[in-house]
Amino acid sequence: MSELLAKKDIVRLVDQWLAAGRRVAGPQCVNAGDPHRQTDLINYTWLTKVEELQLDGFVRPTNTIKEVVFPRHEKLYGYEFKGKRIELVPAELPTAEQIVVGARPCDAAALHILDAVFNWDFKDEFYNRRRELTTIVTLACSKHDDFCFCTSVGAGPCDKRGSDVLLIPLDGDRYEVRCLTEKGQKLMAGATTTSSETAKEPEGPPTRFTLDALGEFLAAGYDRPEWPAVTRRCLGCGACAYTCPTCHCFDIVDEGGASGGARVRNWDACQFTMFTAHASGHNPRSDQSQRQRQRIHHKFQIYPDKFGELLCTGCGNCSRNCPVDMGVLPVLKTIAAKS
Amino acid sequence: MLDELRQTCRRLLQDGAVQAVIGYGRASPDDPAVPVFISKPEDVDQLVWDDRCFANLTKYLSRKEVLSLGKLAICVKGCDERALLVLEKESQIDRSQITVIGLACDGVGQPRLAKCESCDVHMPRRADIVVGKATVPDADAGAKRYAEIEEFLKRTPQDRMAYWKKELSRCVKCYACRQVCPMCYCRQCIVDKNRPVSISTSATLKGNLAWQITRAFHLAGRCVGCDECTRACPAGIDLRLLNLSLAKAAEENFGYRPGMDPDAEPIIGAYSQQDHEEFIR
Structure with missing residues (x-):
């Protein structure tokens, strides 16, 4: 037996959520009607009306859902100068319930992976509060492209990690609904119909490399001579990190004027020269190949050693959005072949 | 044209005129063309040239990871070549130390990128070697820019x-x-x-x-x-x-x-x- 939901009923549900004042994010074509653009740009965005929601017809959005729990810019606390004193003003914690609809499994799984690092030695209350307030409705992928490699990193088009509800396309008009958490059950209560029909789980992309081979290469030494050659074309921007569902580095800066300001955290990326620049002027990762090596080691060795899961869901965004078509996939394919 | 490009680069590397060529290559025919750095004459067959060669490779002339390869040859389209002149005027490159391989270009992208629609430099003008022949730009191409x-x-x-x-x-x-x-x-x-x-x-x-x-x-x-x-x-x-x-x-x-x-x-x-x-x- 299964629970089913018609596509038009999802639209109706989203409409209800919006009418009830909930924040709802979902994939949207953000440049529709722009005369200057040649291709559709699909991004997860906060919806203002249900008509903006676009569930299918593309592989995956260009950005990720990490923004709903880990915004690119966040105030940690304010400060005010009061004569010779400095008064700290706590930032208000978020209170709005939020729903992500039509999330890709590679996005939702990333939040599950990130829970570990945001609750490691320090419990990040901003992240945790947003996470508690968020319900994620995932849509299993029926399409993939040459950049997708979820199946090579232990994920896949029906990955359950991080999802509260998983929708699997049954036919053009209906989805099988799998409520995976209490939050998901609550969200879908009364909306679905029971049926004897079940959806076939879609197949993912072919395997691009094996984790065993990759692990062997990384374990065989840090200073492998292959790094400069396989990463030379990297230009050192942050497009990979900022469109990665699992990259979570941030920088803390003070922004303000003579009377006060705020301490904020902004996304940061390990491919920037400045990321590791010391105040002395010394930079322990002075070469792009060292920064690329760090990125791969962090995702495929350091994070799994520490938290038990890869810091990658195989979404392919890093390569898809790379100005020189690099990202991690070509690097992983090359080094896995060299192990 | 591709053969001519590869032969040119092979000769430059064999003669020791340059230590590396910055060009375009791809791992398999379906892949997008990506910047490649060829240091051995036997590797020139990795080079490709077609209308999916988007990157402006002149950027690499300010990347130390590439400058460390030694004396360079660089492949440029007509539009990219303009950057070389600005870099030279701003004293960022020593033009005499770089071998510039101009690629005749009728535009990149399917459909063509917006810049290609009004391009008036199909043929690089100041390259040391120009490979291939391109169509003559429409007389009104510049007027549309x-x-x-x-x-x-x-x-x-x-x-x-x-x-x-x-x-x-x-x-x-x-x-x-x-x-x-x-x-x-x-x-x-x-x-x-x-x-x-x-x-x-x-x-x-x-x-x-x-x-x-x-x-x-x-x-x-x-x-x-x-x-x-x-x-x-x-x-x-x-x-x-x-x-x-x-x-x-x-x-x-x-x-x-x-x-x-x-x-x-x-x-x-x-x-x-x-x-x-x-x-x-």
Whole structure:
């Protein structure tokens, strides 16, 4: 037996959520009607009306859902100068319930992976509060492209990690609904119909490399001579990190004027020269190949050693959005072949 | 043409004229063309050339990871080659130490990129070696080059501001625009200056406007219109429009197009008694 939901009923549900004042994010074509653009740009965005929601017809959005729990810019606390004193003003914690609809499994799984690092030695209350307030409705992928490699990193088009509800396309008009958490059950209560029909789980992309081979290469030494050659074309921007569902580095800066300001955290990326620049002027990762090596080691060795899961869901965004078509996939394919 | 390119590069490497060639290659026929760095004559067969060779490779002339390869040859399309002239004028490269391989080009992308529609440099003009033959640009190709910005400028200032606010609100400050730009060669970019902070590092609308406006001004009279920033932007922001606006101003006010005329002095770096601004005379 299964629970089913018609596509038009999802639209109706989203409409209800919006009418009830909930924040709802979902994939949207953000440049529709722009005369200057040649291709559709699909991004997860906060919806203002249900008509903006676009569930299918593309592989995956260009950005990720990490923004709903880990915004690119966040105030940690304010400060005010009061004569010779400095008064700290706590930032208000978020209170709005939020729903992500039509999330890709590679996005939702990333939040599950990130829970570990945001609750490691320090419990990040901003992240945790947003996470508690968020319900994620995932849509299993029926399409993939040459950049997708979820199946090579232990994920896949029906990955359950991080999802509260998983929708699997049954036919053009209906989805099988799998409520995976209490939050998901609550969200879908009364909306679905029971049926004897079940959806076939879609197949993912072919395997691009094996984790065993990759692990062997990384374990065989840090200073492998292959790094400069396989990463030379990297230009050192942050497009990979900022469109990665699992990259979570941030920088803390003070922004303000003579009377006060705020301490904020902004996304940061390990491919920037400045990321590791010391105040002395010394930079322990002075070469792009060292920064690329760090990125791969962090995702495929350091994070799994520490938290038990890869810091990658195989979404392919890093390569898809790379100005020189690099990202991690070509690097992983090359080094896995060299192990 | 591809054979000619590969033979040329093989010869340059075999003769020891250069230690590496910066060109385009791909792992398999379906892959996009990516920048490759060929150091051995036997590897020249990795080189490709077709209308999916987008990257402006001149950026690599300011990357130490590439400069460390030794004396270089570089493949350029007509549009990319303009960047070399600006870099030379700004004393960033020693042109005599670089072998420039010009690639005849009838445009890239399917459909063609916007820049290709009004391109008037199908054949590189100052390359040491030119490979292939390209069609002659339409006589009116140049006349169309500001069409998009002229159309945009017909909108009201309020409407244009609303457009930019909407577009720039998507900027995540990944700095892909800066990193792909051959003209962004500063050792330390103004946004990376943190003692004190000049430009907010926050990817808020205010911080994004500050960054993109600053970047546009730094490129005024220098941007060659290769549109790499637009192609690289993961937020799909049409930076081309900003650049066109500045290029139009440079041409209309100073009769100057960056990277076109080797005898013309860069407008930002030159002083003229004929300047029509009184304060400078």
